[in-house]
Amino acid sequence: MFTDYVKILVKSGKGGDGAITFRREKYVAAGGPDGGDGGNGGSVYFQVDPDTNTLLDFRFKKKFKAEDGSNGSGNHCYGKSGEDLYIKVPRGTIIKDAETGKVVADLSEPNQVELILPGGRGGKGNSHFATATRQAPHFAQDGEKGIEKEFILELKLLADVGLLGFPNVGKSTFLSVVTSAKPKIADYHFTTIIPNLGVVKTEYGDSFVIADIPGIIEGASKGIGLGIQFLRHVERTRLLLHVIDVSETEGRSPKEDFYIINKELKEYSEKLSKRKQIIVANKIDAVQDESRVKELEEVAKKENMELYKISAATGQGVPELMRRISEVLKELPKEELVEAEEKVVYTLQEDDKGFEIIKEDDDIYVVTGAKVERLMGRVNMSDNESMHYFEKSLREIGIEAELKKMGIKEGDTVKFLDWEFEWYE
Numbered sequence: 274m275f276t277d278y279v280k281i282l283v284k285s286g287k288g289g290d291g292a293i294t295f296r297r298e299k300y301v302a303a304g305g306p307d308g309g310d311g312g313n314g315g316s317v318y319f320q321v322d323p324d325t326n327t328l329l330d331f332r333f334k335k336k337f338k339a340e341d342g343s344n345g346s347g348n349h350c351y352g353k354s355g356e357d358l359y360i361k362v363p364r365g366t367i368i369k370d371a372e373t374g375k376v377v378a379d380l381s382e383p384n385q386v387e388l389i390l391p392g393g394r395g396g397k398g399n400s401h402f403a404t405a406t407r408q409a410p411h412f413a414q415d416g417e418k419g420i421e422k423e424f425i426l427e428l429k430l431l432a433d434v435g436l437l438g439f440p441n442v443g444k445s446t447f448l449s450v451v452t453s454a455k456p457k458i459a460d461y462h463f464t465t466i467i468p469n470l471g472v473v474k475t476e477y478g479d480s481f482v483i484a485d486i487p488g489i490i491e492g493a494s495k496g497i498g499l500g501i502q503f504l505r506h507v508e509r510t511r512l513l514l515h516v517i518d519v520s521e522t523e524g525r526s527p528k529e530d531f532y533i534i535n536k537e538l539k540e541y542s543e544k545l546s547k548r549k550q551i552i553v554a555n556k557i558d559a560v561q562d563e564s565r566v567k568e569l570e571e572v573a574k575k576e577n578m579e580l581y582k583i584s585a586a587t588g589q590g591v592p593e594l595m596r597r598i599s600e601v602l603k604e605l606p607k608e609e610l611v612e613a614e615e616k617v618v619y620t621l622q623e624d625d626k627g628f629e630i631i632k633e634d635d636d637i638y639v640v641t642g643a644k645v646e647r648l649m650g651r652v653n654m655s656d657n658e659s660m661h662y663f664e665k666s667l668r669e670i671g672i673e674a675e676l677k678k679m680g681i682k683e684g685d686t687v688k689f690l691d692w693e694f695e696w697y698e
Contacts, residue, residue: 279331279426280371286314286339286355288393288416291401293653294347295409306409307349308398311416315339315355317390319368321380322361328428339390342416345398355392365431365509371423381431381509389424390619393417396650402662412659415650420619432470432484433602435510437538439530442518443555445469447585448485451595475599484510508542511605512598513550519566519582520556527554528568549605551579553594558584630675636685638696644670649690 289311296304317339340355362368368377368389378387396414403410436444452471469485486507507513515534517527531552539546552573560566566582573580581597583590627644648666653659667673676687676696685696 278428279328280335280423281331281426282336282421282423283317283360283390284338284421285317285358285390285419286392287341287419288312288314288395289342289344289352290415291396291398291413292345292347292350293399293411293413296348306399306403307347308400308413309345309347309350309352310398310401311345311395311414312342312352312354313395314342314392314416314419315357316388316392317358317360319366319378319380319387319389320359320361321364321366321383321385323364323383325361325363327363328366328426331426339392339419341419342392342395344416345395345413349398349400352395354395357392359386362426363428365429367427367429369425369427371425377424390420390422393419407658407662410658410662411656412653412662414647417647422619429509431482431509433481433510434483434512434514434598435507436483436485436514436516437507437534437550438516439518439523439525439534441523442516442530443585444485444516447516447553447555447583447591448483450585450588450591452483473595473598475595479599481599481602483514507538508545511549512601513548514553514598515550516553516555517569518556519554519569520559521561521565522556522559526568527565528572531569531572549601551581551594551597551601554580554582555585557582558587558589628670628672628675630672630679632679633688636682637688638676638679638681638685639688640672640676641690645672645689649692654692 291311292308294306294308296307298304317337337358337360339358342355343352345352362380364381364383364385366380368380368387369375370377377389380387394417396416399410399413401414402412436448438444448469448471451473471483471485472480473483474480515531517530518525519527521527535546552569554566554569557566570580579597581590581594583594585591628640628642631639631641633639648663648670652663681687681696683696683698687694687696
């Protein structure tokens with residue numbers, strides 16, 4: 274089964290907690306703090322796997338998590354860092370943030386590896402919080418939480434040439450004639466339900482890849498049929514072969530077919546509609562009305578496109594077309610064919626302010642934010658020195674000044690996560 278679109282949940286590892294320990298040795302009456310730091314959580318990477326060509330495995334496993342870091346211990350022993358997670362995907366996979374739709378990574382290069390979610394940093398042990406006036410801190414720092422994100426994986430085939438056209442116009446037959454690919458072929462609509470790839474080896478020794486894109490119908494750009502899924506694969510190709518049935522066995526007009534398919538291309542992607550295109554008039558051996566062929570010739574002239582008349586079934590005109598394709602591909606640059614977006618690497622860095630204060634009632638203030646979470650993770654509410662450190666941190670972060678600016682009064686309540694405090698001057 275070919276799978277080219279999945280949604281998965283990914284989480285990086287949590288950092289280990291710092292230790293609260295004190296040196297205890299024989300003949301040492303009052304050893305100082307020696308709590309070690311927690312290990313960093315494992316990060317999440319996406320990696321190109323040359324041995325896969327489908328996202329099928331992700332249909333059965335949709336949740337991925339890197340290993341958490343270990344907690345620190347006494348004698349300044351650091352916790353072990355969590356093992357990084359490498360998620361292997363086929364070449365040509367686009368990683369998107371499911372919430373924003375932004376591209377996180379485009380894995381189109383061989384052996385490419387991209388960092389997506391860094392692991393949480395390990396917390397500092399209590400030895401880091403010792404000062405001249407605070408010689409026995411009974412608090413340490415919790416490890417940072419990992420980042421959890423939902424991603425969309427889209428597989429876009431990497432091919433030089435894409436075959437376009439309505440169902441049953443002869444694309445699969447053409448692919449089977451010019452390559453060693455063996456697509457399923459029959460005389461009914463939507464025989465091809467998955468994209469097929471084939472490699473063409475020319476008489477001059479060079480080669481290129483052709484993708485048979487399953488039949489695109491009117492409304493495909495809006496998702497009718499399997500349109501969006503199929504159009505996705507056209508984006509990677511450098512040259513489009515627009516295969517049109519001029520025998521009219523399906524009762525359609527070749528001229529109308531041309532404009533309908535190009536309308537779908539334009540509505541899906543303006544850039545895609547401007548890609549180099551060659552019109553291929555197929556089934557020329559079974560033409561019933563020569564005027565239809567002349568109409569298509571006029572369309573090619575009007576649109577400034579080349580037109581080749583062939584019969585994929587008999588081989589008529591195929592060698593000439595293949596030579597021309599080889600020539601055109603040598604002229605077309607191998608540029609990045611997917612719209613470039615600013616790639617995102619999620620970070621654990623706190624923003625400039627790091628907190629937000631909401632006034633819930635006349636006398637209740639709720640403080641939230643990354644800096645608040647980190648601060649509360651290193652506070653021991655039952656230890657006086659830890660509470661002094663907490664109050665000092667509120668001033669340094671700017672929370673105290675912001676609360677005063679908002680008009681807090683003595684006796685008002687301030688909430689930090691699950692903790693409530695009464696404000697006093």
